[in-house]
Amino acid sequence: MRIRFRKIFLVSLFVVAGPAGLVLFSQLGSDQAPLRQVRDRFPVFTDVAVDPDSNIVAVTDENLFSLRTYDRDLVSGDVADPRTVITGNKSRVDFVCGVALDPTNKEIYTVNNDTAADMLVFKYDATGNVPASRTLSPAAVSTWGVALDLTNNEVGVTVESINKVAIYRRLAQGDEKPLRVIQGPATGLADPHGIFIDAQNNEIFVANHDSYHDAVSSEDNPNTVQAQLARGIANLSVPAERRELRSSNGKFVEPSMTVYARTAQNNAAPVRSIHGPRTGLSLPMKVFVDTAHNEIFVANSGSNSILVFDRTANGDVAPIRKIEGPATKLRKPVGLFVDVKNDEVWATSPELHTATVYRRTAQGNVAPVRILRGAPDETPAPGIGNPGGIAYDPTREQLLVPN
Amino acid sequence: MANPRIAIFARLANGNVAPVRVIEGGHTRLSRTSHAIAFDEKNDEILVPNPLAEAVLVFRGNASGDEAPIRTIQGPHTFLQDNDELALDSVHDEIIVPTRQAVLVFSRTANGDVAPLRIIAGPKTRLNRARGVAVDPVNNIIAIGNSDPQGILIFNRTDEGDVPPRSIISGPKTGIYAPKGFTIIPERKELIATIEARGVQVSRNLGESFVGIWNYTDNGDIPPKATIKGETTMLIAPRGAALDFKHQEIFVIDKIQNAFFAYSWEKILQGPQR
Numbered sequence: 001m002r003i004r005f006r007k008i009f010l011v012s013l014f015v016v017a018g019p020a021g022l023v024l025f026s027q028l029g030s031d032q033a034p035l036r037q038v039r040d041r042f043p044v045f046t047d048v049a050v051d052p053d054s055n056i057v058a059v060t061d062e063n064l065f066s067l068r069t070y071d072r073d074l075v076s077g078d079v080a081d082p083r084t085v086i087t088g089n090k091s092r093v094d095f096v097c098g099v100a101l102d103p104t105n106k107e108i109y110t111v112n113n114d115t116a117a118d119m120l121v122f123k124y125d126a127t128g129n130v131p132a133s134r135t136l137s138p139a140a141v142s143t144w145g146v147a148l149d150l151t152n153n154e155v156g157v158t159v160e161s162i163n164k165v166a167i168y169r170r171l172a173q174g175d176e177k178p179l180r181v182i183q184g185p186a187t188g189l190a191d192p193h194g195i196f197i198d199a200q201n202n203e204i205f206v207a208n209h210d211s212y213h214d215a216v217s218s219e220d221n222p223n224t225v226q227a228q229l230a231r232g233i234a235n236l237s238v239p240a241e242r243r244e245l246r247s248s249n250g251k252f253v254e255p256s257m258t259v260y261a262r263t264a265q266n267n268a269a270p271v272r273s274i275h276g277p278r279t280g281l282s283l284p285m286k287v288f289v290d291t292a293h294n295e296i297f298v299a300n301s302g303s304n305s306i307l308v309f310d311r312t313a314n315g316d317v318a319p320i321r322k323i324e325g326p327a328t329k330l331r332k333p334v335g336l337f338v339d340v341k342n343d344e345v346w347a348t349s350p351e352l353h354t355a356t357v358y359r360r361t362a363q364g365n366v367a368p369v370r371i372l373r374g375a376p377d378e379t380p381a382p383g384i385g386n387p388g389g390i391a392y393d394p395t396r397e398q399l400l401v402p403n
Numbered sequence: 404m405a406n407p408r409i410a411i412f413a414r415l416a417n418g419n420v421a422p423v424r425v426i427e428g429g430h431t432r433l434s435r436t437s438h439a440i441a442f443d444e445k446n447d448e449i450l451v452p453n454p455l456a457e458a459v460l461v462f463r464g465n466a467s468g469d470e471a472p473i474r475t476i477q478g479p480h481t482f483l484q485d486n487d488e489l490a491l492d493s494v495h496d497e498i499i500v501p502t503r504q505a506v507l508v509f510s511r512t513a514n515g516d517v518a519p520l521r522i523i524a525g526p527k528t529r530l531n532r533a534r535g536v537a538v539d540p541v542n543n544i545i546a547i548g549n550s551d552p553q554g555i556l557i558f559n560r561t562d563e564g565d566v567p568p569r570s571i572i573s574g575p576k577t578g579i580y581a582p583k584g585f586t587i588i589p590e591r592k593e594l595i596a597t598i599e600a601r602g603v604q605v606s607r608n609l610g611e612s613f614v615g616i617w618n619y620t621d622n623g624d625i626p627p628k629a630t631i632k633g634e635t636t637m638l639i640a641p642r643g644a645a646l647d648f649k650h651q652e653i654f655v656i657d658k659i660q661n662a663f664f665a666y667s668w669e670k671i672l673q674g675p676q677r
Contacts, residue, residue, distance in 0.1 A: 030613075030629065030630040030633060030636075030671065031635045032666055033637075034636065034664035034665055035666060035667055036415065037637065037662055037664045038416050039660060039663075040662075042419070062661075065659075089607050094604070114436060115604055115658075116604065116605070142436070160436070161436065161455060209407075209434065211432075211434045211453060211455035211456035212455070213455065213456060245482050245484075245502075245505055245524060246482070247480070247482070248477070248479055248482055248484060249479065250453075250455075250458055251456060251477070252432055252456055252458075282429035283406065283407070283429055301406055302429040302469070332406045332427070334406070351406075380419055380420050380421035381419075382410065382420060382421065382662070383406070383410055383422065383425070384410065384656075384661045384662060384663070385406075385661055386435075386658060387438075387642060387643070387658060387661065387663070388487070388583070388584070388642045388658065389437070389438055389440040389656065390584075390643045390645045390655070390656040390663055391441055391449075391645050392414075392442065392645040392646065392654060393411075393442045393444070393464065394444055394649060395464070397414040397647075398411050398412060398413060398414060398423065398424075399414060399645065399654055399663065400409055400411050400449060401409065401410045401412065401440070401656060401663060402408070402409045402437035402440045402451050403407055403408050403435050
């Protein structure tokens with residue numbers, strides 16, 4: 001009886017205490033679980049593109065590193081069900097920003113930003129952890145925008161850190177060189193983000209932030225050790241180029257929308273530039289030109305708004321209309337697309353996990369006609385993206401995290 | 404997040420939570436590539452680099468919203484270039500900024516186009532693709548994460564010119580591939596470095612990268628005396644670390660997870676050590 005009791009007691013002890021012991025053990029060694037973690041479990045929508053004929057909308061998600069498609073006309077009060085989700089290490093979908101759709105060839109183009117700055121091309125029906133159909137390496141780091149020109153069979157990307165626009169063959173892949181590059185102090189490019197190629201009027205539009213420095217040649221090579229280091233695969237025994245001290249040439253400039261001839265190259269000056277206090281431009285992200293109505297749409301993150309300018313606007317001009325105000329549910333919008341066929345404009349608000357849809361001609365403090373949600377309504381977003389540093393403020397007992 | 408900003412979270416924040424305060428907007432002059440940050444407790448200021456504009460920005464400690472920096476170091480005399488990182492020495496009122504092949508030291512109150520007070524640069528320094536930086540104003544050292552040689556270079560705080568590091572922690576036993584973020588414990592003369600493993604940005608494997616702790620006196624191919632490492636840690640690509648001495652916690656930011664994690668410092672020290 002006594003032995004039986006001891007046996008039962010020991011078995012019970014093991015069953016009850018075993019998991020607790022495992023938890024304790026895991027926290028004693030170096031392989032300890034975090035006490036707390038601040039992490040967004042939901043996708044945040046960065047850029048957006050629509051193919052009305054195939055009835056799909058594609059969004060990039062730079063939080064969970066995914067590329068998603070949904071039904072364009074989806075009406076959902078809750079979290080939307082995607083048609084496809086491309087994610088995982090085989091896909092190489094990383095800190096993705098820009099997205100563009102090719103309705104003719106049924107392909108999705110996206111670019112990674114501050115890590116493996118690759119342009120990836122997937123078929124519409126690709127889903128899961130699948131490799132891209134084509135991969136192009138346009139920069140060492142920091143590609144942001146991507147735009148297609150199906151008339152001339154070209155694709156353009158912006159590169160933030162070296163203030164560059166590069167135009168490639170649409171089917172370019174690997175280390176293929178660009179057909180043309182716009183780069184240099186006369187271009188007015190400064191931390192370029194969104195890009196749109198207007199094949200009808202033979203122009204390229206670029207949204208610029210305010211940070212500028214003259215890029216040096218070694219910053220501009222996707223095959224440098226530095227670039228491979230950004231991808232985390234560098235062989236560091238390879239001697240690196242030395243970079244001697246030089247006078248700094250960094251500066252802040254006004255945010256702008258610069259416009260170039262479609263075939264512009266090298267240090268070409270813009271043919272037009274929208275900039276100045278009347279424009280209201282502040283951290284402009286995606287740009288889209290509606291050639292049917294001769295209007296430029298800008299996701300203006302700094303003012304929580306969508307700005308609309310005349311297509312030929314130049315200089316310090318006010319927008320012809322704005323979508324702005326609390327009813328719009330725009331917060332720091334990044335992505336944008338004008339669906340001319342359905343007379344709609346889309347915008348993303350990563351901090352709200354949403355893409356919102358408005359009438360193309362909407363103006364002022366208007367509510368969206370539809371909302372695509374990546375998370376339940378009101379879900380807070382930590383908003384941490386590609387972080388590199390953290391500091392502790394012991395006075396306020398707060399943590400500081402820059403993006 | 405695509406927007407350039409500094410997000411401020413409560414110490415006990417946990418889960419899918421929003422920051423309590425955000426510094427963001429066109430007036431802040433932040434770009435979205437500020438990969439380091441320092442908090443100046445003594446003067447209640449926040450320091451961040453903006454490498455795209457070759458600038459160092461200083462904000463009020465309680466800054467919020469679209470607030471402009473109170474000081475900006477920028478201009479031809481600064482020699483700022485690839486200034487992705489910085490560290491603060493609030494005892495000697497200096498800001499230490501590694502560039503690709505140099506370490507620049509500025510006055511803490513520098514503003515505008517000002518020259519560095521000191522520069523460590525030259526072939527003897529072995530500086531190459533410098534990344535993380537830490538300064539200990541008590542024991543007078545500067546630690547630099549270096550890519551070639553792959554490891555941690557330790558200089559005297561007041562070094563200047565073409566001087567060799569006083570020690571180099573490098574070699575296969577160190578486990579170092581890409582040291583990125585540093586923090587220090589002057590009282591214990593310990594250096595804490597976040598070490599990203601080779602290839603994790605592609606593989607996204609848990610448990611290969613780690614946070615390692617070394618003594619200031621370590622030199623050569625020395626393994627870390629203690630680590631935070633393993634699949635339970637959730638770390639994939641740790642990039643920066645910060646210590647809360649009062650509550651004995653360490654915070655580690657992770658680039659792939661787009662997250663930060665808090666760990667018990669005491670438990671790390673109870674774990675296996677060299």
